[in-house]
Amino acid sequence: MKRRWVLVVAGLLFAATAVTLFVALSVALDLAAARRTLFVAPQRLEAEDVEDALARLERAEGTLESLPARAVGWLPVVKQNFDAVHAVAEGAAPLLTAALELGRAIDEVQAEEVFVEGAVNLELLGGLEAPLRDEVGALADLAEIVEARRNGWLLPPLWSDLNELLDRLEELERSTGTAADMIALAPQMLGGDEPRTYLVALLNNTELRGAGGILSGVGSVTVRNGRMSLGDFQHYRQLAGDPPYRKVPAPADFEEHFGAYQADTTRWVTASSSPDVPDVALVTSRLFEVTAGIKTDGVIFVDPRGLAALMPPAAKIDVPTTQTSLTAEELPTYVYRDAYSELGGAVSRRRDSLIGLGEAAFDVILERGFTRPSVLRAIGESFAGGHLSMISFEAEESRVLESSNLSRDLGAPSYDGILATVQNIGGNKLDSYARRSIHHGCRIDGDSPARCATEVTIQNQTPAGLTRFEYQYRPYGLFKNVVEIYIPAAAKVVSVEADGESADYFEAPEDGFEAIGVYVEIPRGGEAKIAVAYDLPHEDSYSLEVLPQPLVDDARLRVELAVPSAWTVDGPEGLVRGDVVVWEGELDRIIEFHAGPSEKSGLSALWEKVGRFMSEPVF
Incomplete structure (x- = not known):
């Protein structure tokens, strides 16, 4: 029975x-x-x-x-x-x-x-x-x-x-x-209530600044009831005038950090030094009002990659004073490299032709529009990578632009955050030949401060045969860079090294970050490694935001996180989970990671514990 x-x-x-x-x-x-x-x-x-x-x-x-x-x-x-x-x-x-x-x-x-x-x-x-x-x-x-x-x-x-x-x-x-x-x-x-005028700032990443590139040209676009019209565009030299340069009001962090570069003056050329783009917008709009007499309601920043994204793919624009015509795909390479050999160096022909090229691109954009799905996808990718940015000086509009990451407000990281920038202080046009990789590692045990380290490697791949205007000085191809690694303001610096040796450095606050700056010279064919180690106050979870500096070629990023075995880690597609969680890829957008104790309970939590137990070594 x-x-x-x-x-x-x-x-x-x-x-x-x-x-x-x-x-x-x-x-x-x-x-x-x-x-x-x-x-x-x-x-x-x-x-x-x-x-x-x-x-x-x-x-x-x-x-x-x-x-x-x-x-x-x-x-x-x-x-x-x-x-x-x-x-x-x-x-x-x-x-x-x-x-x-x-x-x-x-x-x-x-x-x-x-x-x-x-x-x-x-x-x-x-x-x-x-x-x-x-x-x-x-x-x-x-x-x-x-x-x-x-x-x-x-x-x-x-x-x-x-x-x-x-x-x-x-x-x-x-x-x-x-x-x-x-x-x-x-x-x-778009001017539905009253006309809006936006400053348009053309940046060139061949000479790096914190916001992306040197400010090479400025102009304006006015919008009335949705209808857009271009104002005049000028090279920054036409607005700069002669010393002594006039200062304009700037945010406190901007003035403290970049005042030494005269970034808040009518010198203009260093105005884009800060990676906090809304601060750069305030300064450039005030400079534009002082030098051109035009008050603006916001600023649009665009580099050659961003300009190409705005253009219809099949459109062609002519380069003034030449027989050259360019598609959207060809435009960035021409500005970054070919223009120097075809148009010459520090001559008015080159400056006027490139400003004319920017105006021609905007004319095509306004004539043909930018609502095609392929163009919208390219625009979205350019905003994500910082090649396009838009800032409004109206509070509610600024909030929405910031929440959508369209304004590149530096802000403050939730916990951990990094940004690596280069300021080209040599004045050459060689940053299109720099290759950058970033490694960020963090060890979090859940009971004590997190120990983190960021290492930035810059390779100098300058080729032979460039024009004098591109390389500027001897020895040929030498990089003269200030490399700045931004870490959370709450972090405690443990060490700063250049090529494995303790390095002299400076610190400067910027929003919720602290910039750690090191001057390096990198010969042609060489490389430099700058590393910053720091501790973060203990918290019961961990988050990381990695911000990109807009470059000619995107940096490579590798992140390694050692977290407690009972924690889960969320991040971009491609995370490799093991004793250390690893992700590697292009830094072409803001990359985020979140880690903390598992939220699982009951049967799922029990199963997870059994899995961890079974994976532990017997001896």
């Missing part, structure tokens, strides 16, 4: 397990297909794809309400996991519908051409705000459902899926909310 009961119980358990697996697999397949549609960009959504995803969600819900599911759905663990999946499937349908409506609104805007002959159709653009707000609401609702359904009864795979889904939903909610705010502010920023 006892054996019979054992066999009956075993049979029931086997049957329950089989039914549970059948239901779970069927639902998982449908949800996986729906999820792929869920995170497609709205403008790429097709009605048939959404209808298919909604049908799959409905089928998943039907499976969870079927007789087999109800037969096992009352069992502990099974019930909580089925309920969580059911709630998410039910909550995803409104988000898919909202995404489809947003996609249709974007298609309508693109079909009507929101930008025509130098003018933005403000009414058409404003039609995107309502569907964007609906999308934000749907994202927030689903995120709330997912958050509420995470509990200790969830099996590890489902917990991980929900956690990943929640992160993605929160990220999209923030970015979509920022887009909605931008659309709401667009009419006033």
